[in-house]
Amino acid sequence: MRQYTTTATATGRDGRAFSSDGRLDLRLALQKELGGDGDGTNPEQLFAAGYAACFASAMQLVARKQKIDVSGMSVTAEVGLSPNGSGGFQLDVKLLVKLPDALGAETKRQLVETTHQVCPYSNATRGNIPVELATA
Numbered sequence: 001m002r003q004y005t006t007t008a009t010a011t012g013r014d015g016r017a018f019s020s021d022g023r024l025d026l027r028l029a030l031q032k033e034l035g036g037d038g039d040g041t042n043p044e045q046l047f048a049a050g051y052a053a054c055f056a057s058a059m060q061l062v063a064r065k066q067k068i069d070v071s072g073m074s075v076t077a078e079v080g081l082s083p084n085g086s087g088g089f090q091l092d093v094k095l096l097v098k099l100p101d102a103l104g105a106e107t108k109r110q111l112v113e114t115t116h117q118v119c120p121y122s123n124a125t126r127g128n129i130p131v132e133l134a135t136a
Helices: 043-065 105-118 120-125
Strands: 008-010 016-019 025-027 074-083 089-098 131-135
Touching: 043 074, 043 089, 043 105, 043 120, 089 105, 105 120, 105 131
Parallel strands: 089 131
Antiparallel strands: 008 016, 016 025, 074 089
């Protein structure tokens, strides 16, 4: 049973994206690197923001269960768009997780790996696109 459902509609890379509740309403624009004017956001930015937020929330859940203090942590998602060699495109992701210095390297690694198993975005992308995990 779903705990939450949302709906969004988009009219294309040079258009608009909006949610059914009206809380999201963005102008979309094709990136300059792809021949557009770049005067709006793009799907890759939205994906990066969503993945970073989701992973950070999942990490807070995992850390709370393990009684680890991750105050001040952040997640940066770098999303790449590349030709796939078959006339289409593919995504790749690098997640950089900034954790408190007081945590040891092994604790950080285990926390990130466990979070990667819990995060809905990680579960959705697993086996579909490369996701690199890094800590700072």
